[in-house]
Amino acid sequence: MTTIRQEFVFAAIQRADALTDSYIRNDVIKRYEFVKQTILDDESLTIDEKAKAIKFITKDYDYFKVLSNKGTKRLCENCSLEFLATLYCEHCVRTYLKNNFSNWTSGNNNVDYLIQKCQIESFRPNNIIEWIPYNNLQNIKYRARGGCSEIYSANWIDGKYIKWNSKKQQLKRTGTFEVILKKLENIENANRSWFEEAKSHLTLSNKYGEFVRCYGLTQDPINKVYMLVMRLMDIDLRKYLEYQRTWKEKINVAYGIIYALYRIHYDGAVHRDLHSGNILCSQYNDFWYIGDFGFCGPADKPLKSIYGNLPYIAPE
Ligand SMILES: [Zn+2]
Structure with missing residues (x-):
């Protein structure tokens, strides 16, 4: 395989997106087909780069279909339910997560319920909100004070879920990668509790991809402070x-x-x-x-x- 020029792949996707007239391509399927064809016709990309770009837009396509609950459905051989995504069965992913509920707990019923709810309503296998045990976070370093809370960086051992393995019927992880930890504190003068802030971050991040991705929650076992585990931005x-x-x-x-x-x-x-x-x-x-x-x-x-x-x- 030749080297993939990542910046060319994303530039081609952006060009194809910009060329899409949303009045004519007025649904998820029409938009996907147009962007896909535009990428296939893009002479700046190699065959491998076109394949990479199409894989990327197909992941988004699956997400939009599941989110909007629209599109052609197929019958899943595993769970016998009709599913919308093309790269995975959304019901199998959710059932897998549900079956795993007994294997983790935050020790706080409200937090458990919030994370379980996000998982049952998950839309894509590379965006699953989790309870992340603190000992899976290593090399924790203070970075800055951002807004009204302290920000740290850490290495997340195992890393986040990245894709669904249909053969093994399980989610696969990325492996260790660097994340940001944001301390959650009550803000008395704004009448804002740490839990409301966590709820807002987790539910929005679970549903939409336009926000800085939040992978889940953890808790420092010494001072009992909860922290959001977030994507490191540049x-x-x-x-x-x-x-x-x-x-x-x-x-x-x-x-x-x-x-x-x-x-x-x-x-x-x-x-x-x-x-x-x-x-x-x-x-x-x-x-x-x-x-x-x-x-x-x-x-x-x-x-x-x-x-x-x-x-x-x-x-x-
Ligand atoms: Zn299924």
């Missing part, structure tokens, strides 16, 4: 804009932000603490994500007081 918008950027790059940032906000608002929620410090980029796919859902909540229930990252609070 750069925030504030640092990104310290350098001269092209219009194409700026439009790409705006697109990421608008799309993520659209998804939050579609769910009837508002972020409440959006600033350049929690708009973050992954250089892997050159995509921008929104992070820090500490204050995200229903639009009709305002917080009882003003809160946020001081430099970004509106002067009034």
Whole structure:
């Protein structure tokens, strides 16, 4: 196999996405077929790169079909239920996770219930919310104070679930990789509990891919503080804009932000603490994500007081 030029693969996907007219390709299947054909016709990619790009968009296609509960269904040979995804059976994945409930506990019924609920409602095998035992996190190092909580980095031994193995009927993990730990604390003056913050992060991350991925929860056994286990991002918008950027790059940032906000608002929620410090980029796919859902909540229930990252609070 020739070397895959990752940046060419993602650039081709972005081009194909940008060419898609959502009025004409007005459903998930039409959009997928158009993007797939555009990638196959893209002369900048090798055959292997086209295969890689199509595998990537097919994972998203599966996710959108399961999320919207629309598309052609097939009968699963294993569970005899009709399923939507093409690379896995969503029911088999959920049953696998359900059968594993007795093998883990956080020691807190509310946390267990929250994670179990996320798993039963999971949409894709590479995005499963988990209870992550603290001893699976090694080389923990303090990084910074972000907003109102402390941020650490760590190596997650075993790593997250990455794909469904239909033959073995089990989920496969990535192996060790670096993650971010965010300490969860009650914020008394905003009347916000650590559990509400965890719930907001986990449920949104479970459902949507436009937010900084949250892999699950852990708890420091010494001080009993719960921590979110999150994806390590490469750069925030504030640092990104310290350098001269092209219009194409700026439009790409705006697109990421608008799309993520659209998804939050579609769910009837508002972020409440959006600033350049929690708009973050992954250089892997050159995509921008929104992070820090500490204050995200229903639009009709305002917080009882003003809160946020001081430099970004509106002067009034
Ligand atoms: Zn099945």
